[in-house]
Amino acid sequence: MKWGVVRFPGSLDDADALHALGEVLGQDAAMLWHKDEVLGGAECIVLPGGFSYGDYLRCGAIARFSPIMRSVARFAAEGGLVIGICNGFQILCEAHLLPGALMRNRSLAFVCDFVTVRVENAATPFTRAARAGEILRLPIKHGEGCYVAPEEELRAMEERGQVLLRYVDESGAASDAANPNGSMRSIAGVANQGFNVFGLMPHPEHAVEMALGGEDGRRIFASIIAGAASAAPRVSG
Amino acid sequence: MSAAPIALPGEPRVDLAEARAHGLSAEEYAAIERLLGRTPTFTELGVFSVMWSEHCSYKSSRKHLRMLPMSGPNVVGGPGENAGAIDVGDGWVAVFKIESHNHPSYVEPYQGAATGVGGILRDIFTMGARPIASMNSLKFGSFDHPRTRFLVGGVVGGIGGYGNCVGVPTVAGEVMFDAGYNGNILVNAFALGLARREDLQSARARGAGNPVLYVGSATGRDGIHGASLLASAEFDAESESKRPTVQVGDPFTEKLLIEACLEAMKTGAIVAIQDMGAAGLTSSSSEMAGRGGLGIELDLDRVPLREADLTPYEILLSESQERMLIVAERGREAELQAVFAKWDLHALVIGQVTGDGRWRTLHRGRVVADLPVGAISDDAPVYDRPARAPSAIDALAAASESAAETDAPAPAAALRALLGSPNVASKRWVYRQYDSIVRSNTMVGPGSDAAVLRIKDSRRGLALKVDSNPRACAIDPYIGAVAAVCEAARNVACAGARPAGISNCLNYGNPERPEIMWQFIRGVEGLRDAAIALGTPVISGNVSFYNETEGRAIAPTPVIAMVGTFADVRLHLKQYFKIAGDAVVVVRSAAPSYAASEYAALFGAPPRPLAPIDLGRERRLLDGLVECAERRLIRSAHDVSEGGLAVALAEACFNPAGMMGVEVDAGEGGHDGEVLFGEGASTVVISAPIENIEVIHQVFAPLEVRRIGRVTAAARLTIGAAINEDLAALKQIYETALPGRLNRP
Numbered sequence: 001m002k003w004g005v006v007r008f009p010g011s012l013d014d015a016d017a018l019h020a021l022g023e024v025l026g027q028d029a030a031m032l033w034h035k036d037e038v039l040g041g042a043e044c045i046v047l048p049g050g051f052s053y054g055d056y057l058r059c060g061a062i063a064r065f066s067p068i069m070r071s072v073a074r075f076a077a078e079g080g081l082v083i084g085i086c087n088g089f090q091i092l093c094e095a096h097l098l099p100g101a102l103m104r105n106r107s108l109a110f111v112c113d114f115v116t117v118r119v120e121n122a123a124t125p126f127t128r129a130a131r132a133g134e135i136l137r138l139p140i141k142h143g144e145g146c147y148v149a150p151e152e153e154l155r156a157m158e159e160r161g162q163v164l165l166r167y168v169d170e171s172g173a174a175s176d177a178a179n180p181n182g183s184m185r186s187i188a189g190v191a192n193q194g195f196n197v198f199g200l201m202p203h204p205e206h207a208v209e210m211a212l213g214g215e216d217g218r219r220i221f222a223s224i225i226a227g228a229a230s231a232a233p234r235v236s237g
Numbered sequence: 238m239s240a241a242p243i244a245l246p247g248e249p250r251v252d253l254a255e256a257r258a259h260g261l262s263a264e265e266y267a268a269i270e271r272l273l274g275r276t277p278t279f280t281e282l283g284v285f286s287v288m289w290s291e292h293c294s295y296k297s298s299r300k301h302l303r304m305l306p307m308s309g310p311n312v313v314g315g316p317g318e319n320a321g322a323i324d325v326g327d328g329w330v331a332v333f334k335i336e337s338h339n340h341p342s343y344v345e346p347y348q349g350a351a352t353g354v355g356g357i358l359r360d361i362f363t364m365g366a367r368p369i370a371s372m373n374s375l376k377f378g379s380f381d382h383p384r385t386r387f388l389v390g391g392v393v394g395g396i397g398g399y400g401n402c403v404g405v406p407t408v409a410g411e412v413m414f415d416a417g418y419n420g421n422i423l424v425n426a427f428a429l430g431l432a433r434r435e436d437l438q439s440a441r442a443r444g445a446g447n448p449v450l451y452v453g454s455a456t457g458r459d460g461i462h463g464a465s466l467l468a469s470a471e472f473d474a475e476s477e478s479k480r481p482t483v484q485v486g487d488p489f490t491e492k493l494l495i496e497a498c499l500e501a502m503k504t505g506a507i508v509a510i511q512d513m514g515a516a517g518l519t520s521s522s523s524e525m526a527g528r529g530g531l532g533i534e535l536d537l538d539r540v541p542l543r544e545a546d547l548t549p550y551e552i553l554l555s556e557s558q559e560r561m562l563i564v565a566e567r568g569r570e571a572e573l574q575a576v577f578a579k580w581d582l583h584a585l586v587i588g589q590v591t592g593d594g595r596w597r598t599l600h601r602g603r604v605v606a607d608l609p610v611g612a613i614s615d616d617a618p619v620y621d622r623p624a625r626a627p628s629a630i631d632a633l634a635a636a637s638e639s640a641a642e643t644d645a646p647a648p649a650a651a652l653r654a655l656l657g658s659p660n661v662a663s664k665r666w667v668y669r670q671y672d673s674i675v676r677s678n679t680m681v682g683p684g685s686d687a688a689v690l691r692i693k694d695s696r697r698g699l700a701l702k703v704d705s706n707p708r709a710c711a712i713d714p715y716i717g718a719v720a721a722v723c724e725a726a727r728n729v730a731c732a733g734a735r736p737a738g739i740s741n742c743l744n745y746g747n748p749e750r751p752e753i754m755w756q757f758i759r760g761v762e763g764l765r766d767a768a769i770a771l772g773t774p775v776i777s778g779n780v781s782f783y784n785e786t787e788g789r790a791i792a793p794t795p796v797i798a799m800v801g802t803f804a805d806v807r808l809h810l811k812q813y814f815k816i817a818g819d820a821v822v823v824v825r826s827a828a829p830s831y832a833a834s835e836y837a838a839l840f841g842a843p844p845r846p847l848a849p850i851d852l853g854r855e856r857r858l859l860d861g862l863v864e865c866a867e868r869r870l871i872r873s874a875h876d877v878s879e880g881g882l883a884v885a886l887a888e889a890c891f892n893p894a895g896m897m898g899v900e901v902d903a904g905e906g907g908h909d910g911e912v913l914f915g916e917g918a919s920t921v922v923i924s925a926p927i928e929n930i931e932v933i934h935q936v937f938a939p940l941e942v943r944r945i946g947r948v949t950a951a952a953r954l955t956i957g958a959a960i961n962e963d964l965a966a967l968k969q970i971y972e973t974a975l976p977g978r979l980n981r982p
Contacts, residue, residue, distance in 0.1 A: 009581065010489050012404030016677045019693070035579075049675075051402045054489025110397050110670045141401070141672045206674050211691065211807070213674075 001228040003029040004042030006072070006088075008063045012050035013085065013205060020205040021046075025221055034066040044081040044224050045072055047088025049141075049203060059102060059144050060090035069095055081125055081224060082197045086142055089189075089199030098192055098199045099157060100149035105142070106182025112141040114213070115180050117188045117202060118168040121161040124191055126198040129222040135172050136165075136216040138202035140180060145201040147183035147190070154185060165189035165200055241275055242604045245548070248279040255279075259286035265618060272612045280550045280598075281606045284613060287462070287516035287554055288523065291782050294617035297748040298780040301761045309774035311737055314364075314437060321776025322364065322437065323738040325802045327695045330437065332366040333429035335374075335703065335740045335798040337781035341483040342424035346391025351399035351486040353426040355558050358405060359512035362495050363561065365438035365502050366430025369676055370690055371400050373410045373426050374703045374742070374796045375667075378419030380659065380978050385414070388422055389979060395486075396426070397670040402488035403495065406679055407671035408688035409701055414659045415838075417707070420786030425742040425779075427703055427798045431692065438502055440511045442529035442564045445592035447508055449522065449533060450570065452577055452584045453494050453560040456518070457543035460484035460556025490559040490582070497580035498561060504576065506569035513560040519553045521562040522588070523596045523613045532591035532610055537600040539587040549600040564590055624758050625751035645910055646840060648883070648959040655880040655914065656887060656967055660835055662974035681811060684893075686876050687732040687801070689809045698806025700734030703798045708833040709847055709917065711792035714756040716847040717833075718763030718795045723855050723919055724878060725799035726771050730859040731874040731921060733810045733866030734801030739768055741778040741797055746790025748782045756793040757782075764795060770852035771859065773799065808866050812875035813892035814899065817950035819872060819924040821899055822933060823882065824861065825941045826854035829915030835879045836914040847917060854940060855919055861937040862921065870929045870936065877920035883913040885922050887954055890964050891971065898964060901946035903957025913956065924948050 003021050007014045014031065021029035030040055039045060052063035063069070069091075076082050076097055084092040092098040105111060114137055122132040130136070149157070157163055165188040169178040174186040181201070189200030204217030249255055256266035259282055269277055269285050277285065287293055295302065313322040313330045322330040338353025354371060361368045373396055378385045400407045405428065460483065501507060509529070511521040518535070526533040537552050547555075563584075565573055570586055577584035591597070596613060598606045609616075646654065655661050668683035680698070681689035687702040704725040710717030726736040741764060746753040768775050784791045803809060814821070827850070831842035865871045877885040890897045925933055934942050952964040 010402070010492055012402075012492070012672075012675050016675065019677050023693075050404065051489060051492075054402065054487070056489065109394075110401055110672075112401075112672050112674070113669055139674055141674065143401075203674075206677065209677075211680055212677060 001027055001225055002041055002043050003027050003046060004032045004039050005029060005046045005048055006032045006034060006068055008034045008050065008052035008066060010050050010052045010054055011048050013203065014048040014050065017046050017048045017205040020208045021221065024208045032068060034068045037067050037071045039071050039075055043228055044083065045075060047082065047084040047091050049086030049088065052087055052091065058094065060087060060094040063091045064095040073097060076197050079194065079196050083126065084199040085203055085205065086201055089201060090144065092197060092199045097197050098190055099153055100147055100190065102144050103146040103148055104144050105146055110143040111180055113180065114139050115202060116168055116170055117165040118172055120163050120166055124164060124195045125224060125227040126191065126220055127164055127223050129226055130219045133172065135168065136219060137214050138204060138216055139206045140202050142201055145181040145183065147187040149184065157190065160193060162191050162193065163187055164191050164198065242278050242607050244278055245605065251276055251279055251282050256282060259283065260290060261286055265289060268618065272616060273608070278606065280553065281608060283550045283554050284519050284606060284608065287519060288613040289617045293516055293520060295780055296618050297620050297622050297782060298757065299619050300621055301758055304761060304765050305775040306765065306769050307775055312774050312776055313434060323776060323800065324434070325692070325699060326697045328434055329692055329695065329697065330432050330434050331429055331699060331800060332361050332364045332432060333427065333740050333798065333800055334360050334777040335425055335427040335742045335796065336779040337742050337744060338424045338426060339422065339744065339781055339784055342392055343388070343422050345483040346388050347395040347398065348483050348485050350392040350395030350424050352484045352558055353424055354396055354399040355486045355488065355491050356514050357426045357428040358403060358491065359514065359561065361428045361430035362498055363438065363440065363510050363512045364430065364432065365436045366432035367499060368405045368428050368430040368495065369678055370429045370688065370701060371405050371407045371427060372701055372703045372798065373407070374423065374705060375410065375412045376418045376423035376794065377414050378422065379414055379416040382419040386979055392424055393667050393670055399486050399488045401672040403492045404675050406673045406675050407668070408673050408679055408682055408690065409703065410668065410683065411703055411705065412664050412667055417792050420789065421784045421791050423744050423784070423794060425796045427740065429701065429800065436502065438507065439509050440525055440528060442509050442525040442531050442533065442590050444508060444567070445531060445590050447567050447590045448565050448570050448586045449535065449588040449590065450563040450565055450573060450584050451540055451560070451587045452563055453582055454487060454490050454557055455541040455543045455583065456547065456552055456555045457557045458547065458551055458555065461551060461554045484556050484558050486558050493580045493582055494559055494561060497577050497582050501573050501576040504572050506566050506572050507563055508566055509564040511562055513562060515556065516554065517556050517560065518562065523610055525562065525564060526590065526596060526610045527614045532593045532595040532597070533588060534591050534597045535588035537598055539585055541583050541585060549598065549605040553598065622748055622754045623751045624754035626755050627752045648910065648913055649962055651836065651840065651910065651914060652883045652887070652960060652962065653967065653970055654839055655835060655884050656971045657974040658835055658839060659975055659978055661880040661884055663972050664975065665972060666976045666979065680806065680809060681732065685811045686728040689732050689806065691806045696805045696807070698803040698809065700729045700732040700801040700803065702728040703796060704728060705794050705796040706833065707792040707794040710760065710794065712833055713847045714759040714793045715763040716850060717793065718760040719767040719850050720917065721795055721797045722764060722767035722771065723850060724876065725797040726773060726859055727876045727919060727921065729799045729801035730862040731810065731812065731876050732801070733808055733863060734803050735863045736771055736773045736799055736859060737802045738800050739773050739775045739797055741775060741795060742781065743778065744781045744784050744791065744794040744796065746783070746785045753790055760793050760795045767852060771856055808869065810866050810871065810874050812889055813873055814889050814897040814924045814948040815872050815892065817897065817948050819948040820927045820930055820944050821901065821946045821948060822923050822925060822930065823920060823943045823945050824858060824923065824937050825918055825920045826851065826858050827918040829881060829911055829920065830917045831911055831915050832917055834881065834914065834916040836881065857937065857940055858919055858921065864936050865933060870933055871923045871925040873924045875922045877922060878916060881914035881916050882920065883956065883960065887964065887967050889922055890952065890954060891968050896952040896964055896968070898949035898952045899946060899954055900949050901956040
């Protein structure tokens with residue numbers, strides 16, 4: 001399957017995403033430059049982690065104006081798959097491709113650690129390879145990952161199943177102690193209403209090799225790949 | 238040849254008093270007048286004051302640093318470049334260096350620490366190497382000191398704020414708290430980069446007529462005289478007023494610079510490149526010209542400025558961050574400029590290489606400085622400062638600055654107290670604030686003995702650790718330095734890597750005092766002897782003098798960054814016990830001692846000298862560890878350091894993948910406190926399948942190899958009848974001590 005990883009100035013996990021997709025998972029993945037508007041025929045766009053433009057203003061607030069974001073928004077509107085990881089999630093929120101916003105962590109400190117998240121909805125293009133309720137161990141590393149949205153919006157999102165991942169403890173229970181950044185309702189990842197745009201603070205691309213501490217991140221990518229494979233006959237037929 | 242530059246309107250008159258205000262001595266000022274055959278202009282005086290400062294010229298240390306072993310079969314590139322490099326196999330070289338940013342971090346902890354990280358990264362990528370790892374060594378004052386919490390928060394925040402934003406993982410480090418650093422903290426930053434051997438860049442100008450490009454951030458007023466007045470003088474009550482000499486970091490621009498420079502290097506149009514570090518534009522331009530035996534001419538009107546009215550003096554001495562100077566091949570400027578334009582960075586031709594050996598700068602059409610290139614760098618004074626050992630009484634006093642001796646606590650109580658001491662306790666609160674995984678190479682991150690990094694597309698890998706032992710150095714600066722090298726090497730070997738090269742940061746007091754100079758010389762001698770014996774060349778380093786406040790110097794603190802190499806990184810080890818039933822074995826090259834121990838600092842112990850270190854036995858220990866890892870004879874290895882054997886055993890049980898326990902037999906030499914909590918000696922705790930014990934004995938012979946007990950599934954730490962503790966409770970003490978002291982969650 002064809003993937004495009006967008007490199008913004010200040011992107012940091014762009015090379016990691018490319019490595020995970022291309023070298024580890026054997027996908028056809030290419031880097032896309034933020035000043036270009038072409039998506040190179042990619043079937044899934046990855047907005048990677050990092051500090052785009054230094055994040056000196058709000059995180060992602062400037063990156064959303066990069067030329068490529070016009071194409072990404074059009075691609076998403078046409079139902080194309082877009083996944084934003086960490087800074088990519090922040091950019092998607094700033095671009096209003098996802099609801100809500102990401103604020104400073106409750107601790108006011110950057111946090112780098114492995115966390116456990118629960119798959120809340122396994123019937124989406126990003127989670128279909130997981131079981132509902134499955135617990136994934138993934139790394140986080142961010143200073144502004146506290147997810148917030150208006151209460152009524154959150155309620156509606158929950159009803160529609162847009163909350164895909166929630167921080168939980170190892171037994172699978174959501175709790176204050178298991179919430180690393182103070183996110184409302186312990187939300188770690190959300191999808192749009194069309195379920196073709198997904199943002200998450202944990203880094204699945206940093207969890208695809210046992211040699212680096214775990215491979216639960218494969219669930220996310222395998223879901224996307226499985227969707228493309230099942231869609232393929234329709235395209236050719 | 239142009240006429241001598243003339244004074245600019247409004248500039249102070251240059252005389253001896255003005256020279257002294259610039260930190261130059263009367264002799265140094267006389268030497269400048271002799272070299273020039275005239276009085277320097279005010280701008281030129283500023284240039285000399287930074288280039289001849291201790292920080293830039295190494296005038297007190299240079300003579301002694303020559304004794305260090307800087308070559309070896311694995312060393313690539315000669316001295317005089319920005320950082321050294323070692324061959325790590327499969328065509329890869331590792332470039333690494335450690336550098337101090339002590340005074341700026343005390344005055345302004347966040348920016349001081351942040352720009353320390355930024356500066357050392359530029360030293361690495363200017364060599365053509367992609368930075369892949371950072372480490373740091375931090376020394377703070379005691380928690381009783383009112384400034385300590387503020388400094389810890391600022392420094393850790395600054396390292397994270399910069400390092401996390403440039404995408405270089407911070408993979409290891411050390412943190413110590415001691416009242417000796419109350420008025421002068423230490424912040425030493427290390428960076429390592431990887432390059433293909435043939436891609437290494439030069440910092441030697443070639444080709445008269447080649448253009449000089451200025452790249453990166455615009456020049457502002459920040460950091461002026463950082464090198465001379467801040468880094469090369471003692472602290473006093475006025476030091477706070479030097480806050481404006483601390484630079485401000487912009488990690489986003491640094492990230493762009495890394496990518497743009499590495500991309501620009503691929504064009505082949507770069508002849509030489511150097512970052513603008515201490516003394517900024519002045520040092521980078523004069524040093525590149527000096528190495529090439531050439532001259533350089535700069536037009537300051539073309540330098541991008543943050544404020545229009547900067548004087549030539551300010552432009553030349555600014556230490557604004559995130560700037561590089563490039564000598565390009567004539568006619569290929571546009572190729573380079575296109576790359577920097579892609580990354581939205583300045584890349585402006587501001588001068589050219591000349592053949593006349595002069596360092597000449599123009600401003601508004603007039604020559605404002607015209608000096609022989611050599612006068613600025615090569616002709617800086619070299620001092621053979623007097624050195625004198627302190628009297629025996631002073632030495633004893635220095636050695637006994639531990640807590641007053643109290644009744645020895647029960648072993649279990651001592652163990653709990655040690656695990657709760659900030660010097661022993663988990664540093665997780667610190668390293669959790671650092672991105673340690675970006676770039677997807679970190680196989681072992683912070684928390685184990687050494688960090689382990691893989692090299693993609695290769696079986697090879699690297700182990701990294703930074704260590705120091707100021708308490709031992711306070712008792713004996715020679716043995717302390719040897720011990721620091723051995724400990725760093727042991728940590729790397731415990732991961733299974735062969736120690737391969739050293740970068741050092743030598744932190745000392747005022748070298749104009751003979752007893753400090755003596756400490757320094759003894760430290761360099763110790764570093765030399767240990768580096769030679771262990772086969773680990775010193776490929777880069779930095780000296781930081783004047784670490785004192787109000788006349789009180791820090792303990793000598795040579796910080797050793799050790800890099801080890803793996804032939805097959807998959808065979809790396811961690812410190813943690815893994816399998817119940819494995820034998821627990823102690824390998825020792827000498828007997829443990831309370832001298833310079835954390836135990837003595839907490840509970841007091843009679844002052845005693847340090848035992849000499851047998852470097853032959855040390856080498857045997859390291860070779861044995863590497864052999865055990867490569868032959869898969871052992872499952873874990875952990876260095877015994879702060880807190881001694883009992884703490885090391887507890888730490889080996891704290892396996893993040895599942896807590897283990899350990900049962901140590903009573904008897905066999907007894908378990909007096911010194912065996913359990915003594916330090917100093919070179920000891921490792923390993924775990925191994927019982928059937929391998931015989932072979933392990935042979936591998937380490939003639940060292941003492943003692944099987945002391947076994948790994949258990951039950952999470953208890955039992956040592957004969959002396960200690961029987963629940964490890965979950967010990968872990969709780971170990972994990973909460975530091976955040977508890979900082980009053981932070």
